Amino acid sequence: MIRYLLRKEFKQLMRNPFIPKMLIGFPLMVLLVLPWAASYEIKNLNLSVVDNDHSPYSRRLTEKITSSGYFLLTDKSAGFKQALEAVEENRADIILEIPPRFEKDLVTGRGTKLMIAPNAVNGMKAGVGMTYLASIVGDFNSELVREIAPAGSSTASVPTIQIDSQFKFNPHLNYRVYMVPALIVLILTLLCGFLPGVSIVMEKEIGTMEQINVSPVPKAMFILAKLIPFWIIGFFILTVGSIIAWAAYGLVPAGHYYTIYLFATVYIITVSGLGLIISNYAQTMQQAMFIVFFFMLIFIMLSGLYTPVESMPEWAKWVAAFNPLKHFMVVMRSVFLKGSSLADLSVEMYALLGFAVFFNSWAVISYRKTNN
Amino acid sequence: MQQVKPESKSDSVIVAENLTKKFGSFTAVDRISFDVKRGEIFGFLGANGAGKTTAMRMLSGLSIPTSGRGVVAGFDIGTETEMVKKNIGYMSQKFSLYDDLKVWENIELFGGIYGLKKTEIETKTDELMRALNFESERNKLVGELPLGFKQKLAFSVSIFHNPQVVFLDEPTGGVDPITRRQFWELIYDATSRGITVFVTTHYMDEAEYCDRVSIMVDGKIEALDTPAILKRQFNADSMDGVFQQLARKATRGDI
Structure with a gap:
């Protein structure tokens, strides 16, 4: 049964006049343009x-x-x-x-x-x-x-402390090296987290959702068929992002690509689960978009993308600890810049696995084919 | 209101006993009881907001009754919703095939969902396309079809898996008289294959086509019988006359 549903999803995605263009255009735009424009370096x-x-x-x-x-x-x-x-x-x-x-x-x-x-x-x-x-x-x-001071006078011989700074893992303190891995995370979150949710809300609005609900499709299967295409898209985007990082910025992970892909798998499942939860509660596209913006804003601000989580107040650190975006951003930056391995990042792995299970169980439970 | 006779029960595909649905303090459907026999065309009439769609959603497993009980195709609508769904077809008020899939793709999808085999889907699709004179539309996106075509296709898809009962919620809304006529031919054709048809409508001429008709007013069933008996009972020469007399009593407007 699932292959019929998957075929449907892929056909609909490909026939959508907008989404395939966005899947290519959005990562290119974000990765090629933003790192040059949005810089921490203050000039002029x-x-x-x-x-x-x-x-x-x-x-x-x-x-x-x-x-x-x-x-x-x-x-x-x-x-x-x-x-x-x-x-x-x-x-x-x-x-x-x-x-x-x-x-x-x-x-x-x-x-x-x-x-x-x-x-x-x-x-x-x-x-x-x-x-x-x-x-x-x-x-x-x-x-x-x-x-x-005249030569040999006392002022000249005053010992001075000279600071010799050495930036580790990013020797030239290159802003782009730091931003590109984080931007890949952002793109994955937007495309894999929220598109499947939005596509379910769209079916609700059009009315096809009811036709599915009145059929014997098991709800987990319907959800899976919604997610799998976006998981594949996620890996595609991750690959495109890695190629751009290398081609445009000469950025190659100091660690292994498989560490990145492993974490990405768990992360994509996590955020797509989150998108599904939103789709289960939103009745209209308007509601869904508003909830998405609400969460995205919080997730981005408390992710460490711009300001380090360590310097946030205690309560904000707690919120950030429950932010999957933050964990995956730590992972991407560590693997790309420091060459961290899975063992170094076990805390993040457990956190993401926990979120993945939690969000997806919630998504399946809150999706009701029959209303009370 | 008709009492369900014990001997007729085995032959009933739909049984409702005091079926009730409340939304907060609002009682959308108020203790309705009826039974529908196998192969029957059962008309479900009522003004807008009378509670028809709510009742139909309960019977098709989309909504759990607040109280009362119902059995559809032999399964309890409160506890065995997924089994009910396997054995029914449903065509909602809103057109609900996928506009961005082609005609044959929609058929394949819903055939697949109901567990039909690939070869079975293919041969039945060919048959259906011939029967509907749809062969040239086979590869068109459903969104490009005129409404009348869409409605006929939606109905055909809803009975593609040979369900015991099909629920039709205002299936002919907005279509021209000729298409409506063709649509009812499709309905008769379905009953000849043993499919029970449960249909809501606002067209009183269509009510005349039904074997039995129930009329809902403010969440309750006010009349239930064959069109001929109802007309005699209410001293009217058409179903329209019957409906006018009953619907005028309604106190609740559109919801």
């Missing part, structure tokens, strides 16, 4: 300088900052108030105020204070801009120390 920050000194030193500092490549000098204001207006008008993101007697105080060794005021409407941008600016100023400072 608009800088407003309030130079109250107008000395060679203050000019030198300004030049050093703009030549770093991270800042664009978009505004020069006579006073802080004026600079703030530039921020309000969105002409500047960050203000650097150089005090009067800046050069003089430096040369005489009295020391001086600079003020950096970033626009914190976008907190992350402000934080990163601040750090960049501070490190450039620090550089400038050590340059000056070397210049001003």
Whole structure:
């Protein structure tokens, strides 16, 4: 019986004017475009300088900052108030105020204070801009120390701590290397998690669901026939995603592909079960889409895609622990970047297996061919 | 209301005893009792909202009765729903074949669902296409067919597996008189093969075609007999006259 149902599903999928295009277009778009556009690297920050000194030193500092490549000098204001207006008008993101007697105080060794005021409407941008600016100023400072201090004087021999950083597993701190595995997870979730659910709700709306419900099809078989095509599609997408990761970004998993496929199998079953639960409770497409958006938003925000789960408050960590997306994202990043094996990721495996059993049992139980 | 005689029971394909369905405080179907004999065409009439579809959904195992009991094709509709489903056909008010599958693909799918063998499906499909004069439409998507064609096809699919009973919920809604006529020929043809037909309709001329007719008003069965006896009883010259007298008593409107 199931082969008749499977044949139906495949034919319907292929004849759908939209879905086959989306199955190809969506992963390509997400994997080829997004990693280049959505970057953590903050560049082109608009800088407003309030130079109250107008000395060679203050000019030198300004030049050093703009030549770093991270800042664009978009505004020069006579006073802080004026600079703030530039921020309000969105002409500047960050203000650097150089005090009067800046050069003089430096040369005489009295020391001086600079003020950096970033626009914190976008907190992350402000934080990163601040750090960049501070490190450039620090550089400038050590340059000056070397210049001003006469050779052999005590200042030059002050021991300084130099930090030599080495980024492990992603040596160039390449944002794309970090994002691509996570984006593959996202695509799998959307396509395998929610499409089968949506296709059931569609049958409810059209009325064919009732024709199935009044027939002797066992409910588990009907559900299986809905899922199998999407599982196959899931593996197809995973393969396409891996090829793109390699071809476009030179990204090859440090671990094994079979670890990835093994976890993907469990993960796809998990999320498709979740989609089915939604389809059992939603009566219309509108309801289904709304529930999907609700869960997707929570899943993505609490997955560690953008912000690390470790730095979330305790309650959010708990929510994330029940988020299958988070676990699979950990897996993909670890296998791709660190080369983790199944043994290293046993916690994630147990978690995903648990979710798979839980969601799918719920899906089968909540699907009713007969209503009370 | 007719009493079910014990000796007629063995010959009854559908038996309803005080069948009731409540949704919260609303009683959609209120203690209805009747029986339908094998090979009979049983008309199930009533205004919109009278509870026909709800009653039919209970009898076809889609909805569990709140109280009362029913037996369809020898199986209890409260406890043996899946066995009931194996032995009935059902054609809902909403057209429910797959628009994006071809004519033969729909037949194959539903034949397969009811466990027919591949060769059996093939030969029966050929027969059906010939009987319906559908041979040129065989490879068309169902969505491209005119409504009358679709309805005839939906009915043929619903009896493709030779069920004991077929439930038809307003099967001729929106089709032209000629197609309706052809549709009723198909129904007669099905009964000649021993299939019992349980049909709801709003067309009173169709009610005349039924062996027996029940008329539901506000969830209750107000009249049940052959069209001829009902007309005599209500002093009407057509079923329309009978229906008007009974339906006017209804207090509940469209739901």
